[in-house]
Amino acid sequence: MFTTEPLRIVAVAAGLSSPSSTRLLADRLAAATRERLETEQDRAVEVRVIELRDLAVDIAGNLVSGFPSATLEEAIGAVTEADGLIAVTPVFTASYSGLFKSFFDLVENTALTGKPVVVAATGGTARHSLVLEHAMRPLFAYLRAVTLPTSVYAASEDWGSSGDEYTEGLPARIRRAGGELARAVTGGAAVSGASKALGLDDEVIPFERQLAGLRPA
Template identity: 60%
Template sequence: MTKRLVVVTAGLGKPSSTRLLADRLATATGRRAEADIQVIELRELANDIAQNMVTGFPSPRLRDAVDAVTSADGLIAVTPVFTGSYSGLFKSFFDVIDKEALAGLPVLIAATGGTARHSLVLEHAMRPLFAYLRAVVVPTAVYAASEDWASDGAGALAGRVDRAASELAALLGARPDRPLGDSNGPEEPGRPADVDDMAVVPFAQQLAALAVEG
């Protein structure tokens, strides 16, 4: 069955090297796994994200973007590096998403920057972010500095893109198909689709049951 792959890119320019890297990763993954690919440009949602942070209520198009991410079978997340970390726009978007909604979701992380010195942003900022969200981050993260787009660095970048795409495609292939009719993701916003419903027994009731058994 065709998987749903969502690409979130936080590039601000047009054209954007962040979007270019996102497209290369999506194309490479699509060659290895049958997937419908949807790209979400966060710069087009900047005002919606800011309003949601203030009011707590998402606009319809921000709600659609969040629903797309939380109902996806896989995610590619790409940000430019600002002040040694992911961009504020990138972080704000994932702050909007319920912290339980990405549990178990395969994620490929990537970033762009002016110099290779910022490549550690992938490990000290992005990987911990998605680990906190309990996503499954592929082993290979992809960073593209300005020199990686030149002919001398293009081959090495292509190799990293291919390796990361292969890892994401493998996770997509291993991910169980969603039941028919489950195109909108979890019934409850932010609730992972694969979490079984469990009745929550109040602690006092549990203690009372133990006392009876004793």
């Protein structure tokens, strides 16, 4: 039986088409997080997905006038008050979409302080996967959020793929990211979550000792 107030998980999806792979990825990440929280931690969860395509006119109006509509203000409030955030964008011109950036331009730069965030993106080819590292992580670092270790990129060929002996398939990456977010919103440290995900020991071996082990006797 669930205890305490529900945890609020908000996913922001910046896909332009309907339906879109961006919305699909947001839904799957939210479902993975919900499953871990409900089945493993016995917590009630409220999930909300905000589709930015529905707010495009409101976002443009706010950028021009400086005043948000009631609908946009409510959406920004849901993001800033969430216990955990999932942010998913399609890749346009080797970066996040303009709509995605415009929405987060309207979020106060201290409003996400300490909030755990999973970043994810979709694109036609795996060549754009570094957008997660060179664009999305710096954006949320500026907003003072805690970006979780596992980010998820889904290229067209990833859907329905189970991976191979060298790489995890998309479903495994979604489950891992959902597990990290579930731990973070219930008080698990993001660093400790990263260590478990990467299979690291608690002991940190100094770099000098690692180098010494490579020198010939």
